Amino acid sequence: MRIIWFNHRDIRHPLAGGAERTIHEIASRLVLSGHSVKWYSVSWKDAQARDVVSGIEIFRMPSNAIAHLEIPAVLRRENYDLVVDDLAHAAPWCSERFTKKPGTVCFRHLHRRSLPGQVRFPLRQALTFSEYLYPRIYRHWPFVTQSNSSITDLTNLGIDRSRIVQIGGGITEEFFRQFVKSPVPAMVYFGGMRDYKRPWECIYVFHEVLRSFPDAELTVVGTGPAINKVRRIALKLGIENRIRFTGKVPDQELATIARKAWVNVHSSTVEGFGASIIEASASGTPTVAYDVPGVSEVVERGINGVLVSDGDTKSMTEAVLEIMSSNIEEWALRSRDAARKYSWDETAGKWEDHLFRVLNRDFP
Secondary structure, eight states: OEEEEEOSSOTTSTTOOHHHHHHHHHHHHHHHTTOEEEEEEEOOTTOOSEEEETTEEEEEESOHHHHHHHHHHHHHHOOOSEEEEEOTTSSOOOGGGTOSSOEEEEOOOOGGGTOTTTSOHHHHHHHHHHHHTHHHHSSSOOEEESSHHHHHHHHHHTOOGGGEEEOOOOOOGGGGSOOOOOSSOEEEEOSOSSGGGOTTHHHHHHHHHHHHOTTOEEEEEOOSTTHHHHHHHHHHTTOGGGEEEEESOOHHHHHHHHHHOSEEEEOOSOOSSOHHHHHHHHTTOOEEEEOOTTTTTTOOBTTTEEEEOTTOHHHHHHHHHHHHTSOHHHHHHHHHHHHTTOOHHHHHHHHHHHHHHHHTTOOO
């Protein structure tokens, strides 16, 4: 198959996250299976217009606005069999309107839950409204999504259940390597640096944890728009020197950090699929998280973590302290067992099967 995949960022984008990692893991395996993948994304300062990563051809368009305007021209000039419109960043690509070739839509989660704090009010309203238009924009194309909550979101928008396929995520093998825990209680946060992720919550939790475990450590991984707020809160609480801020790190280093931690803290308002949670699990690290869509499906209570009521920082702190005071080795073994059900090879295989169905127009 010759596949065109539209997504606003590619794997080398400075702000690439879980969505881009998912595309890369799937597309690179499709390439290994003999298919071709052209990934159209948006450029950033000093980025090359064309690139090749893991056999995936990457084409970067100058800006978000130009990218959407160029879709009809791209679909006219390219030689392809099918299209994937990825909705990881809210604005729909509308490719079904510009081609007679088959295609599919990759849906992560409703952005109306995550847009506050990220974009200004007029644009936020426009993007929220666009989600209600998905049934009109994509009248025939099937949707792929990762979680049961996202399936519910799509059906509530008016997408027929027969057009929705659920395919989960996977884990990079690096996270499954033998773990060696830190000799002192260690927390980690690597769930993203955007306002809807609420990364500053880990700072408040850590501040309280230090009362019971004065030698505790916190590592905060990642960069993004919310990092300055996180640092300001740490400074205000007088614990900035007790926290290691790493910025963005390679997967190998991230896996090492995750394997040393005793507890992973996850504070997002919503997830399409809690990738960092299952990566922590594979590393032998349980997660304490808020019980929100896309998260509650990957945290198995008492197995690979604990769920608390959304926004209840006190309960989150208590759960972290409970894990730190219990048998860390037992938590580690249970967490790794929970993670073994996730495989990028299996995920890519399911995507390949789905794309063949799309190619054969095997949907209502």
